[in-house]
Amino acid sequence: MNNYQKAIENSNIVSKTDINGIITFVNDEFVRLFEYSKEELLGKNHNIIRHPDTPKENFKALWDTILNKQVHKATVKNLSKSGKTVYLNTTIIPILDEFGNIFEFIAIRYDITNEVMLQKELKEKQKIIFLQSRMASLGQMLANIAHQWRQPLTELNLTLFNLKKAFESKNQKEFDNFYNSSKNLISGMSNTIEDFTNFFTPQKQKERFLLNLSINEALKILNRVIENEKINIKFNILKDLEVFGIKNELTQVLLNLINNSKDAFIQKNIEQKEINIKTYIKNNFIYLEYLDNAQGVNKELFDRIFEPYFTTKHQSSGTGLGLFICKIIIENSFEGQIMHENIENGLKFTLKFPKIV
Incomplete structure (x- = not known):
């Protein structure tokens, strides 16, 4: 037991308190991290290292758990003596006596401040x-x-x-x-101004919305460009598919894809310009497929298209942020995926969304 105790104390940040939260033991790592001497810590309430930003309800949840004789695990924001913020993965374990009553708590921590x-x-x-x-x-x-x-x-x-x-x-x-x-x-x-104003209105609240509404909004904004460039867009869309996320941001994804296709059509002198948009359900996921016939992406560049600031366009035509932002939006705002593959004569993007239960 002594060997196990030494191993834990040497590899972690350890403290003990009595049932009222008064510190009865700290190891050397605890002293080093929080910059107090052992004399300054022993006999003091454990809230001496509490960070003032931590919500009170977090501590209520902690005490409700450990007083119920259960283990509490959390990432906790603490404060050292000099005012340095410290983030710790913390596990607090109630220790019971022979009668099943709590007589102390042991807290074992791991420093994740850098992460x-x-x-x-x-x-x-x-x-x-x-x-x-x-x-x-x-x-x-x-x-x-x-x-x-x-x-x-x-x-x-x-x-x-x-x-x-x-x-x-x-x-x-x-x-x-x-x-x-x-x-x-x-x-x-x-x-026209109304359409563009709606697009730029901040909308950070996630909501359920029909996937085809975002598609229609993107096409409405770009309809003159689509007409001028004589781009033929074909649809195979299920109108009742709902996704959960931020509609304006999905519209931005579709605008990026269409504009990229338009630029590729021009750059590669494509005469018969075609875009296909398809939506469907498969294996409890909702999919949006976007295909064009702009000859795809060179193999050596294929794996880099989602990198920030990477672009195949002239500097005056692109920033290299479009597809990077598309990836961030789909992954963060929709908890989905965006995949790409070269197909015959073009490029295919597949957007995968969790189905709303």
Whole structure:
């Protein structure tokens, strides 16, 4: 038993308290980590290392568990004497006497501060990349608005000229026709702004929504681009499939895929441009398949397409963030997967979502 005790104390951060949480023992690792002497710790309440940010309900859950003679496991945020934050994987074990009553608690801990800080650093980097991606998307959206508005602005200019002529000739019927036509054009342009505004509205609350609504939203935003580039889009969509996540972010994924296809069509001089979108259920998962005929990706680049800042486009055309963001969105916002494969004459993306129970 002495050998086991020494092994635990030498490889972990160990403390003991009485039933009221008063410290009765700390090992050398505990002293080193929290920067108190043993004399400063023994006889003190264990909350001497409590971090003020830790919610009170966490401690209630802890005491409810151990006073019920059960083992409590958690990742705990603590504070050293000098004010240093320490993250520990903590296991607290109630020790019972011969009558089954608790007479002390033993806490065995493992320091994971470096791992937690690394995760936080990665999350901060992800936030920066997301912001860069959002700015890139904004630039792309402004270009799409310009596409959407070019034709109606030309038509509106001509209609206003004809409206003036009808007014001068006092032809009431023609005047009314041109007036109504102008109103319809302006209304259409206003709807375009509404579509783009809705896309950029922050929406971080996850919700259930129909998969086809996100598909329709992406196509609505890019409809002028699709028409101008003469891209033929074919559908095989089940209209009642629901997924759980953030609708705007899935729309962003689809916008990225369509824009990537459009750029590849242009870059590779594809004459018959085709995109196929299909949704289905298989093995209790929901799938969205996206295929184009833009000749796929070179083998040497195939495994790198989800890397941040990697792009096959000219610097003026792409940031290399699109597919990286797509992967983050599908994995984080939807707890799903995004897979890719070269197919005959093109590239296929498969988006896999958990089925809502």
